[in-house]
Amino acid sequence: MRLKTLILLSALLPLCLSHGWDPLGWLFRRHGQAQYFGSLQADTTGGACPEECDCPPTFPVAMYCDGRGLNTIPSIPSRIKYLYLQHNAISAVPDAALINATNLVWLFLHHNQLTSDAISKEVFLKLEGLERLFLHHNNLTSIPPNLPRALRDLRIDHNRIGKVIPTDLEGMDNLTILHLHDNNIADMGSSLKALKSLTLLDLSNNKLIKVPDALPEHLHQFYLEFNSIDSLPEGFLGGLAQLQYVRMSHNQLTDKGIPSDTFNVTGLVELDLSYNKLERIPTVSTTLQHLYLQANQIKEFTLGSFCSTVDVTNFSRLQTLRLEGNEISQEDIPLESALCLRKASSIQI
DSSP, rough: HHHHHHHHHHHHHHHHHHHTTTTHHHHHHHHHHHHHHHHHHOOOOSSSSOSSBBBTTTTEEEEEOSOOOSSOOOOOOOOHHHHHOOOSOOBOGGGGGGGGGGTEEEEOSSSHHHHHHHBOOOTTOOTOOOOOOOOOSSSSSOOOOOOTOSSSSOOOSSOOOOOGGGSSEEEEEOEEEOOOSOOOBBBOTTTTTOOOTTEEOOOOSOOOOEEEEOOOOOSSSEESSSSOOOOTTTTTTTTTTTEEEEESSOOOOOOOSSOTBBBOOOOEEEEEOOOEEEEEEEBBBBBEEEEEESSSSSOOOOOGGGGOOOOSSSSOOEEEOOOOSSSGGGGGSSSHHHHHHHSEEEOOO
16 A cells, blocks of 8 residues: 555656646645635725734734734724734824724723823724723823713723813713723812713722712722722712622721711622721621621621611621721620621621
């Protein structure tokens, strides 16, 4: 059998060579041919894909330029809807940069070197369908003007923004996610009032000394950790029926600064008040499931903070209770807590 194969190859070889074709060449050219045939199928509608980027033939509306060491935004074909420019050294977004990109739905520019002065004031005006804009980890000192009204997800954290004014977010009725954490924000004013659809707001690690005014009524998650807030307004959570997660650890909250029954609202699932200056356990709703109070100055275990009455039918749904780093010990937990906190898997003191 081996002999017959050799004879067949020896017979074919002169013919193949005479036609300039190597019968074994496919072994070495297979990858190159795949690229060649793939390039034949590439969509060039609205312009060819820049050499420094990838536009997969199987996903022609996406353009991948991430992590390419780019200093400027390359030419963008008009067909592109999903543009990945993160992890580069891009420092500016001039008017001409997105002139053809009017069909963009996602624009990822995070982890670059953008400054507010280098972003054109009108560059986003024509991106009427843009839903996701990622600008985190840059050098911005303000929110870019004229952001698309269709935005649903705006991430502008890890910048140097010091203030947010109402016109920054005006008309953004569709915005559901807003990441502004790790900036230098000291004042939000009433800039959140217009965000009728907002469900997640992260303002942690800023310089806030009070809770922003006019919180969006559909908030589901609200993060305010690592600020300098020492008090809460009356009825802080009263109009937020859908709010389930509140995190306010690492602030300056005191008992005096928290109005009575502030957290005694149904719907809350998780409340984090750790690393503050509380001396008492605040009253919480019986529907609360996770409560974090570690590293405060709590001196007494008040069972009434969890259950106004203690019997078989009235009990807390609390599953997690953390109290370590306070001025109480395991012996301070009353025996009645076995009924009131029957759902708690453990109480850490």
